[in-house]
Structures are given as C-alpha cells and as structure tokens.
Amino acid sequence: MTLPRLTVVTPSYNQGRFIEQTIESVLGQNYPDLEYIVMDGGSTDETVAVLQRYDGRLQWRSEPDRGQSDALNKGLRMATGGVVAFINSDDYYEPGALLAVGEFFAGHPGSQWVTGRCRTVDEHGREIRRAVTLYKNMYLRFGGYRALQVLNYVSQPATFWRRTMLERVGSFDESLDYAMDYDYWLRAGREFELEVLDRYLACFRVHDTSKAGASAHAQFDVDLAIARNHARSPVLPALHRLHNALTVAVYRILLR
Numbered sequence: 001m002t003l004p005r006l007t008v009v010t011p012s013y014n015q016g017r018f019i020e021q022t023i024e025s026v027l028g029q030n031y032p033d034l035e036y037i038v039m040d041g042g043s044t045d046e047t048v049a050v051l052q053r054y055d056g057r058l059q060w061r062s063e064p065d066r067g068q069s070d071a072l073n074k075g076l077r078m079a080t081g082g083v084v085a086f087i088n089s090d091d092y093y094e095p096g097a098l099l100a101v102g103e104f105f106a107g108h109p110g111s112q113w114v115t116g117r118c119r120t121v122d123e124h125g126r127e128i129r130r131a132v133t134l135y136k137n138m139y140l141r142f143g144g145y146r147a148l149q150v151l152n153y154v155s156q157p158a159t160f161w162r163r164t165m166l167e168r169v170g171s172f173d174e175s176l177d178y179a180m181d182y183d184y185w186l187r188a189g190r191e192f193e194l195e196v197l198d199r200y201l202a203c204f205r206v207h208d209t210s211k212a213g214a215s216a217h218a219q220f221d222v223d224l225a226i227a228r229n230h231a232r233s234p235v236l237p238a239l240h241r242l243h244n245a246l247t248v249a250v251y252r253i254l255l256r
Contacts, residue, residue: 003102006160007035007081011071012089016046018205021125023050025092027057031099035059035081038089039071047089069174076166085160090205093157094119097201101160104197112165112192115140116201118155123207140196145189149227149236150243154194156181157202165192178222186230220244 008026012019019038026036040047040062051060059078065071072086083105087093097116104114117137120129127133139153148154159181169188172180188194227240 001103001106003031003033003099004082004105005033005035005080006031006098006102007037007076007079007084008098009072009075009079009084009086010036010038010089011041011068011075011086012038012043012047013041013068013071014043014045014047015089016043016050018090018123019047020050022087022089022092023054023058025094026087026098027054029093029096029098031102033081033102034098035079037075037078039065039075041065041067041071066174067177069172069176069180072180073171073174076171079163082163083160084163084166087157087202090207091157091203092205093202094200097158100197100199100201104195105160105162108195111162111195113159113161113188114195114197115154115159116197116199118158119200119203121203121205123205125203125205127203128206141198145194146236148185148189148194149231150239152179152182152185152223154181154185155202155204157204158200159185161188168192176222176226178219179226182223183226183229186226190230220247 010022036058038051038058038060040051040060042062042064048062051062065074076084083101101114105111117140119127120133122128136153136155139147139151143153165188168191169184173183176183224237224240224244228237231237
C-alpha cells in the first residue's frame, strides 16, 4: 500500500504554552511522507523560540497576518501533499492518527474527505465534556448533510481532505473570525460525501484564551448565520437555532 503525502498546517498566534505539544503530536506520528507547516501571525510570546528548536523538521513563518483563515490559506497554498489538514496550535493528534488517515485514503481512492472522533480536553489535557463528545459521535454515525446544517458535528482537528477537494471547494473564507471550518464543511458536503473513521484522531483543547473557551456564544451565532447561507429551505436553520438555544441552556446548567 502506497501512503499519500500528507500536509498538516498549523495557524498560530501566542499559544507558546501549548504549541510544543501540538508540534510533537504531529512529528511524533512518524508518518513516512509528512510535510508540516506552521504559519505564525507574529507571536509576541515564546512561540518563535519553540519553532526555532524545530528548524529542519518543519517549515515555519512568523509574520503579521489578517487572522486565522488568512494564515491557514497561506499554509495550504504552500502545501505539496495529496492529503491536507490543519490543526490549531493548542490542539493535538492522538497516537497513530496520521497513519490511520493515510491508510484510509490509500485504500479508498474515490473518497475525498474523512473525519474521525475527537476528545475535548482542558488546559491540562484532561478530558472534559464527555457527554458532548458522545452526542457528536452519535451524529458521526447516523448523521448526514442535512444533519450537518443543524449541528456542526465535524471536529476540525480530526478532519482530512484531498488536494482535489481543496481545488474544487477553494480557500477558507477570510471574512470569518469564527466557524470558518463549519462554512468549509458545508461547502464540501454539497460536493462530496463525508467518510467517517470510527476512532479518536485528535484532542480539541478548551481554555480561557481559546476561541471556544472565551466566545462560545459568539461562535453559535456565526454557526447559525453560516447555516442560513447554505440552507435551501427555512426549516433546517430554524432547527439549528433551536439546537443552539438548547445547547446554551445545557452549558449553563453544566457550568454552574
């Protein structure tokens, strides 16, 4: 089996306390044909010092950008892999994730994108929100494109796609500060069927300075606006809005 060349891009800004774990989780996979690119937005913390320690093992740039989507698009334009992905500088991969993904694409030449399970962890790497993870896992098993318009159950760190899909779907929307991945999944889902690997591929970290930790409600609002942009009837956005309201209510109960 010939494994595809795999490119991972990490957009980064001032996550020096977490980025080394992210880097080690990528390079430590020992994937045989890996390209790793870190696009840093001119961090003022210890990020650049960390990146300098990995010279020769990854490609990196540190320069001002117009935000996460801009950094991500610049990294993807540099990518040479037949399969691409991005992982943020505070998240990390599970052991064996990249090999599982490479073997999937090698064995399924007609598949364009794949996602897997993803844990949510706190700043110390302890798993949290297990009920939410189980809920998303249920959607991974039984959901489809219509369900995706009601709930973004596709975890960004655990999602990979072919260059051919990237060329068809295009770049990430740089006008979006939140949920640019959700917009991308809905654009991709109109064209290609999402495949699912029934295993944990990544960990998504929630902490005080992360977007998910500091601005969850704002992200829900953006998710709803994106769903409305992609919907062809008013029913699914209405269900999305209801789902957001229920989710906020549950979070308030859990965080008391």
